Amino acid sequence: MRAPAISIKGRAFGDRVLLALVILLSVIMIAPVLWVIGLSLKENAELMANPNSVFQAPYTLKNYINTIGTSSVFVWVFNSIIVSGGLTLGTLILSSLAGYGFARLNFPGRNILFVIVLFGLAVPEQAVLVARHQIFSMLNFHNTYHGLILPGLSASFGVFLMTQYFKAIPKELDEAAMLDNASRFRIFWKVLLPLTVPAQATLGIFTFLGAWNDYLWPLISATKKDMYTLTVGMASTQTNFAQSEGIGFLMAQAVFAGAPILIVYLFFQKYIVTAVSGAAVR
């Protein structure tokens, strides 16, 4: 069973090389973040005089106090919550209904419609961006919450995911309920929907995260400062970089914006990884 001794030695050496490489990569992952946190805790003047001062006290929370004192950050966070929350709720409702419909019910043209919906998965946002923007201009939808929420509701991924999930539930459940004379909607609402909670969680977190991090559409649609989402708002403050409020301030803002999402990730890691991998492979 055992490999010869020489091979074991080689294995140990090989292991050490691999370990060193993994450690190096981990350092590359962490170091920039630690650097940003370090800078966020320093006075700007001190940093400009000597960047190595990051490694020495004194540290200060002044940058964070300034960030919180800047009221626009809260407005942007609020906008992001409304937009991401609205889109998530809408996506869950639409996808559950349509997923049930495609998986369980028959209606004329069902198969061709499902193929068209699947085709939607291949359409990148950029292909519809210009026309969508023009349509929204005509409807006066720019710089509104619904203007930011609506485009995301057309994404097919949720329908695809929920259809798969409903298909995996045994049909005998529906048929039993059907014998009790339950209506279609009642079966959907009372019998099947409670069973789809894991899929709802996956889809919900995935949608929320995607909307929270979206940059291109909010950049084009929300042009007024008080309608910025957090991503667009933060991007707008980093344009002038070093000259502006100081590096420490910008870094505090980055930590302020990034920390909550990282904490959420730590709690819902399993769902997030499942959803992101699922969306990529389809």
Next chain:
Amino acid sequence: MGDRPVMPRTAPSATSVRAASVDIYAPQWRNFIFVAPFLFFFTTLLLVPLLWGMWLSFHKADTFSSGNFVGLGNYIRLFHDKEFLQSVWNTFYFVLLTVPTLALIGLFLALCLNRRTRTAAVLRTLFFSSSVLSVTIVTLIWRIVFIPNVGLLSTIYGWFGSTAPAFISDPSLAMIGIAIATVWWCIGLPMMLFLSALQQIPQDIYEAAALDNANRWQTLRSITLPSIKRTFILVVIVQIVLQFQLFGQAWLMTRGGPNNLTKPIVLYIYDTAFRRWDLGMGAAASEILFILILIAAMAQYLVTRNKADRT
């Protein structure tokens, strides 16, 4: 609209012989009501804009008027526009820089971290964590790494008494800087895709190999790598589709500069349609991007379909 005649079921379930269940699966118009809400948004916000965009690309148009029909005029202008050709080249160059790097590092990490130890779990969490950040935060972090004087890179180079390469302002390095930030941001997904493929390899093959005294390199080459070949192709295609859509990193780190050398197609579309308000031309450029992505998506469909055939 009434009840249609009972049609043969496409997928009859062998167990149910009850007469009631035959009616259940007959096509009925009222069942349409469940998919109607989604189809409404899908049609108005995706299909209509898609067709409208194609129509726009044949017109000279600005924000509020869709002007004159110009036929292929916009496309001809595009292919004579040095800036557009440059942006197509830039996009391909960026894909070439990032996709192989992501696939190889992702595979390496998956191979190393595919074990049931606590350390491996923590490291998996770490390598995926950057993926949940927004492009704004990622670019902010990497600009502060690359920035002269206070940057992390220049500080480290400073310890050794040398000057850091100017990853953002040097024309030959700017795209590489963007690629580094992108790999850092996106490494989690390829790693996770490889990990889930590795976990699907039956364990008994490895046990058989161990009995045959195969060393680790042999096992890797003749068992592991062949088993995940399809996943490798899939990861490459998925990443090509994703990285073709480069926008935020380039816009926020370099604004497409210096000399448009880091300006990708999406940034060209953004500039043309939403800063110069030449909507027809912007639409034409987005159709070209759409075709490029569609080709990659087709390839992905073929790869995943073959996989389904095989099992």
